[in-house]
Amino acid sequence: MAVIKVNSSVVDLLARLLRAEAEGEEELGQLMVGNVGVNRILANCLDFKNIRTMRQMVYQSPGGYESVTKPYFYQRAREREKRLARRTINGEWTHPATNALWFYRPTGACPDTWWDQRNSGRYKAHCFFVPTRADCPRVF
Template identity: 30%
Template sequence: MNFKKIRTLLFALTFSMLSFTQVYAANYTVKSGDSLFKISILFKTDVDTIIKNNNLKSSEIYPNQVLYVNSSTYTVKPSDTLYLIAKKYGIALNTLIAANSNVDKYIYPGEVLNIPAGWIFKSTSSSGSIVPYSESDLDLLARLVTAEAEGEAYKAKVAVAAVVLNRVQNSRFPSTIKDVIYEVSGGYYQFTPVYNGWINKSASQDSKNAAYEALYGSDPTNGALYYFDDSTTNTWLWSKPIALRVGKMVFVY
């Protein structure tokens, strides 16, 4: 074989390899509490791209639905652990787990894992958020979500954060996240965790995710300003139009 033919063969082989690795669509199975917004953050893409790539008619998704996402992948080796793989790619362990629907604690050789390019919780910039915030604001909001809705579904957590942000944007309430959460009106704290000290407990990762999602526009309540436990006997709260009910939590306008 002469040099010209070898060069042509190598070029064709290289082109073929580049064409194969240029775009890779990985499978992601939707979990309870997921939204396209949350998935887009995880895989560092946008909602419109996910909708287009999956021929979706709307942004509605459901548990166990399989979506195609652009993601790098990794094949598990015998000596691997989730921690070592996360460390290898410089991502948080819970981020790696979140990107792989069937993974919890155990993995096995030959299993193919998605390696997400994004992050499920970001706190470096408020660019694009519906209200300005600092890292301390985000932490405070996430701690409130943990205190109020830790035992509830993820949707309720996003809704709690959304209520705070709806107040920030409403002229009847203070204009910052911190001032809304610590507001005292008529001699009463507006949020019980501030009164009983639960606001000082560390936020769970789910609550951090929910706070971040709400900050960037997700609001399952569509504008609610109040929430309460369905065991309350407060007739004033029950008299308000109900925006959303999730588990034991009721959100009203």
């Protein structure tokens, strides 16, 4: 059962985001990017107040995704990424992105905090960061 409202265009949009943000991170890394995106829609806190749809989340500015400025993001969604998007939309969360609202790719080690948010772990090149339960209870 979906944890956010979906239709085929929502699945396609998330699928394109997963590929553009984390194709080199394999399926698990792409699922984690999806976790962060779904969490941002569910959160309604901090940088993500009033972000209620996939389109709002993907194109949020400032605070959205760099990949939406690249031509690669606008290629047609592939079935592989659509399956991963559906898994994420259906509530499959993967640590360290389970409660994460942010991720980025540092040049070295993951910092303990990033913009005052706690590091929840690293997967390959990406570090994931979570809010406190008090700040964003909907992602816990």
